[in-house]
Amino acid sequence: MYFGLSEDQEFFQENIKKFLDDNASVDIIRKIATDQPELQKDIQGGLISLGINNLLVPEEYGGLGLDILFAVAVSQALGSGIAPTAFVGSYVMAPIAILNGGSEDQKKIYLSDIASGKINFAVGFSEFIGAREDCEIVYDNGKLNGRSIFVLDSNNASHIMVADKSGKIFITTMDSKGLTRNHLTTVDKTRSFSEVIFKDVEVELLEKSKDAISPIQKSIDAGRVALAADTLGAAQEMINKAVEYSKERKQFGRVIGSFQAVKHMCAEMAADLEPCYAMVWHAAHCLDEEEEESRFMSCHSKAHTAEVGKAVAKKATEVHGGMGFTDLLGLHYWFKRIGVNRQLLGAPEMVREEAAKIQKLI
Amino acid sequence: MDLNYGPQYEDFKKEVQSFCNEYKDLRFVDSSQSPLASDGKGKHGPELTRADWQKLLIERGYFARSVPKEYGGYGGDPDIIKSRIIATEFSKAKVPSGMGGQGIDMLVPTLLELGTEEQKQKYIMPTLHGEMIWCQGYSEPNAGSDLASLQTKGELIDDEWVINGQKIWTSTAQYAQMMFCLVRTEPDASKHGGISYLLIPMDTPGIEIRPLVDMTLKAGFNEVFFTDVKIPATNIVGNRGDGWAVANATLSHERGSLADPNATMNRVNMLIDLMKEESIDGKKLIDIPVYRDKLMALQGKVVAFQSHSLRTLSSKINPGQDVKLGKMIQKLVGTELRHELEGFAIDIMGEIGTLYEQSPLLRDGGSWQFIYMYFLGLIIGGGTSQIQKNIISERGLGMPREPKVKDS
Numbered sequence: 001m002y003f004g005l006s007e008d009q010e011f012f013q014e015n016i017k018k019f020l021d022d023n024a025s026v027d028i029i030r031k032i033a034t035d036q037p038e039l040q041k042d043i044q045g046g047l048i049s050l051g052i053n054n055l056l057v058p059e060e061y062g063g064l065g066l067d068i069l070f071a072v073a074v075s076q077a078l079g080s081g082i083a084p085t086a087f088v089g090s091y092v093m094a095p096i097a098i099l100n101g102g103s104e105d106q107k108k109i110y111l112s113d114i115a116s117g118k119i120n121f122a123v124g125f126s127e128f129i130g131a132r133e134d135c136e137i138v139y140d141n142g143k144l145n146g147r148s149i150f151v152l153d154s155n156n157a158s159h160i161m162v163a164d165k166s167g168k169i170f171i172t173t174m175d176s177k178g179l180t181r182n183h184l185t186t187v188d189k190t191r192s193f194s195e196v197i198f199k200d201v202e203v204e205l206l207e208k209s210k211d212a213i214s215p216i217q218k219s220i221d222a223g224r225v226a227l228a229a230d231t232l233g234a235a236q237e238m239i240n241k242a243v244e245y246s247k248e249r250k251q252f253g254r255v256i257g258s259f260q261a262v263k264h265m266c267a268e269m270a271a272d273l274e275p276c277y278a279m280v281w282h283a284a285h286c287l288d289e290e291e292e293e294s295r296f297m298s299c300h301s302k303a304h305t306a307e308v309g310k311a312v313a314k315k316a317t318e319v320h321g322g323m324g325f326t327d328l329l330g331l332h333y334w335f336k337r338i339g340v341n342r343q344l345l346g347a348p349e350m351v352r353e354e355a356a357k358i359q360k361l362i
Numbered sequence: 363m364d365l366n367y368g369p370q371y372e373d374f375k376k377e378v379q380s381f382c383n384e385y386k387d388l389r390f391v392d393s394s395q396s397p398l399a400s401d402g403k404g405k406h407g408p409e410l411t412r413a414d415w416q417k418l419l420i421e422r423g424y425f426a427r428s429v430p431k432e433y434g435g436y437g438g439d440p441d442i443i444k445s446r447i448i449a450t451e452f453s454k455a456k457v458p459s460g461m462g463g464q465g466i467d468m469l470v471p472t473l474l475e476l477g478t479e480e481q482k483q484k485y486i487m488p489t490l491h492g493e494m495i496w497c498q499g500y501s502e503p504n505a506g507s508d509l510a511s512l513q514t515k516g517e518l519i520d521d522e523w524v525i526n527g528q529k530i531w532t533s534t535a536q537y538a539q540m541m542f543c544l545v546r547t548e549p550d551a552s553k554h555g556g557i558s559y560l561l562i563p564m565d566t567p568g569i570e571i572r573p574l575v576d577m578t579l580k581a582g583f584n585e586v587f588f589t590d591v592k593i594p595a596t597n598i599v600g601n602r603g604d605g606w607a608v609a610n611a612t613l614s615h616e617r618g619s620l621a622d623p624n625a626t627m628n629r630v631n632m633l634i635d636l637m638k639e640e641s642i643d644g645k646k647l648i649d650i651p652v653y654r655d656k657l658m659a660l661q662g663k664v665v666a667f668q669s670h671s672l673r674t675l676s677s678k679i680n681p682g683q684d685v686k687l688g689k690m691i692q693k694l695v696g697t698e699l700r701h702e703l704e705g706f707a708i709d710i711m712g713e714i715g716t717l718y719e720q721s722p723l724l725r726d727g728g729s730w731q732f733i734y735m736y737f738l739g740l741i742i743g744g745g746t747s748q749i750q751k752n753i754i755s756e757r758g759l760g761m762p763r764e765p766k767v768k769d770s
Contacts (some may be wrong), residue, residue, distance in 0.1 A: 001364060001365060001366065001367050001368070001443060001675075001676060002363065002364045002676055002678075002680050002683075003363060003365065003673045003674055003675070003678060004363065004673060004677075004683055005363070006363070013600075044586070069363055092709075094471035166626070177573065180554045181565050207473070243759050243760070243761060244757060245413065246444065246761065247761065247762065254765065255762060257761045257762055258761070258763065258764055258765060259764075260748075260751075260752070260763040260764060261757035263751065263752065263756070264748065264751040264752075264755065265693075266755050266759055267750070267751035267752075267755040267759070268751065270687060270754055270755075270758060271691040271694050271751075271754060272686055272694050272758060274688050274691050274695075275663075275666035275669065275670035275691075275695065276666050277670075277673070277688075278664060278669035278670040278671075278672060278673040278688075279665060279666040279669045279670070281363065281669075281673075282669040282672065283670075285363045285365065289365075297665070300658075300661070300662040300665045300666070302664055303658070303659070303662055304659075304662035304663060304665070308663075316761035348659075349655055352655055352658035352659060352662070353651075353654075353655070353658070355658050355662070356654055356657075356658050360650075361648055361654065362633070362654070
């Protein structure tokens with residue numbers, strides 16, 4: 001029995017962290033967020049050369065054939081360095097949807113192309129998770145109409161997969177006739193989100209998603225755990241920064257980290273976050289090995305880590321005092337990343353309601 | 363990640379399950395002194411006294427598993443996974459586990475590690491069998507969070523320790539035959555280096571026990587006063603002045619055992635049952651979205667804490683796995699979480715939630731109020747939450763200690 005990440009997983013995390021330390025400093029992130037968004041491409045390219053695109057693609061299609069826990073460990077490292085890259089949508093949710101929902105042909109074509117870096121998917125499943133008025137996705141006779149808001153990883157995506165209310169998954173290219181993409185500006189500039197409008201767009205249906213919701217469900221579950229892991233990594237980084245700052249900053253003739261008021265804030269953050277590691281890894285492990293518990297675990301991981309992340313983001317900023325509020329330190333990029341993760345694929349209240357449904361309490 | 367215990371444990375698990383099945387309706391024919399003890403209130407099951415149950419558990423290796431046979435234990439190799447399987451299966455089947463108490467949880471491990479052969483022979487077996495009850499004499503009125511400043515004095519005169527002073531928060535002192543006690547025996551040594559760990563028979567002349575009623579009205583703390591209490595010089599564990607180290611070996615044990623996440627999850631499940639039964643304005647509590655959301659948020663926290671305990675378990679069997687910070691947070695997180703959970707159950711019951719003791723309309727034996735208050739005691743006792751936060755920030759996060767106040 002061993003509960004934790006493997007040496008391989010930790011090694012991969014270290015590689016990513018090192019790459020981000022070298023290539024995605026806060027100054028670079030700030031440039032991407034303000035006037036040089038194109039710098040994002042180089043960073044994503046570098047991360048792809050490390051292999052983040054083909055973790056979940058089976059070896060027979062040219063991928064690394066790793067499990068969801070591995071991808072979740074990677075997500076944690078990307079979160080800690082607030083990596084300006086596509087990941088949860090393009091390289092976790094999309095391959096899992098295809099792997100579980102695609103026909104043999106579809107798997108062969110799309111998974112191979114994801115692994116080789118030829119294509120990357122934007123993912124729009126909001127309609128299935130919680131439909132909003134005026135966003136209906138309607139499929140009829142090979143054509144798709146409607147609007148999908150909050151498409152993940154839409155920047156530079158070559159393809160898109162969207163779901164309708166029933167969980168059917170449709171695939172097409174971003175440059176399809178009748179498809180319009182409007183960039184959405186969120187507080188988090190490290191990742192890209194869009195609304196996509198479909199007018200009689202020709203699409204391909206993922207074969208096995210026709211009459212089963214398990215493909216989209218599994219994709220969303222994995223996406224939620226990966227987002228929880230991203231928050232976990234980002235929140236840990238915020239705690240590290242707060243502790244470090246508190247050991248340097250002096251007031252009243254002492255470092256502020258020697259005041260109990262400050263120490264206790266840091267201890268609370270650590271005590272809140274520490275169990276999230278086990279929870280997120282356990283949820284990922286259930287997705288890999290223990291089907292029965294996996295939906296329950298992924299809902300709770302998403303909701304609980306979102307709550308802890310929010311509290312950590314606030315306290316860590318407060319420990320930095322006025323500096324935490326400025327753009328100078330760039331701490332707010334972590335704050336915003338955590339804030340956006342919280343809302344994606346279901347904010348806490350919604351996901352907890354799902355957890356109750358899974359237990360048949362509703 | 364590998365959550366399988368392996369085939370050699372599967373058989374063991376089955377064996378434990380079948381034992382649990384046999385005794386799942388166990389009924390105790392004698393009552394318990396502690397309101398926290400498991401009930402054993404099956405109607406048609408086997409009938410046993412608590413002492414017989416204890417002996418049966420030891421005989422099967424489900425209690426005192428790694429305590430050597432010659433001292434009254436089962437004599438198995440220490441095996442954390444087997445202990446875990448036993449705890450999990452007993453909890454699942456709601457079969458009462460063995461007796462706890464400070465003698466079994468704290469003194470026995472201490473003696474096994476640091477006691478003399480004579481002490482082991484004399485004390486461990488009756489303690490395990492529940493025939494010798496112990497109380498812990500650590501805290502004093504002026505030595506709480508700063509325990510090492512304790513002042514109860516022990517002088518070695520001829521062949522006897524002569525003890526004078528006062529202890530407080532001494533649970534079970536009124537039933538106990540023995541006390542393990544921290545006493546200042548080396549007045550000229552440093553604060554931590556002047557303490558010894560003594561074993562005191564409670565019927566020694568000069569000991570006065572005064573009940574200290576706590577807010578639950580049930581838990582039964584005491585104050586214990588010592589006036590020229592004389593015990594043999596050999597009633598010491600470890601060397602003179604080593605008492606702080608001896609006590610610390612078991613304090614860390616206590617901190618871990620205070621807040622078992624599986625017990626907390628059992629309470630979550632009881633809470634769900636309660637919410638399915640109780641209703642307000644014709645609506646079951648579970649069907650009220652605000653209540654249900656809070657329930658789910660709490661369940662999420664408990665799930666996280668349960669997974670966390672698997673991780674700390676793993677660190678015990680996989681040398682090199684570092685979960686240092688993870689262990690430091692357990693007392694803080696576990697006790698606060700349980701208190702919050704019990705308090706939430708009270709809230710959603712509304713006025714009914716205030717009922718206590720033998721009141722009409724009482725739900726679940728008043729356990730929600732009792733445990734709610736009792737856990738406030740645990741939040742304070744054994745190192746308050748604030749002390750825990752100091753430990754986490756200083757030893758876990760490497761933050762500086764508060765500067766010492768200069769004596770004026």
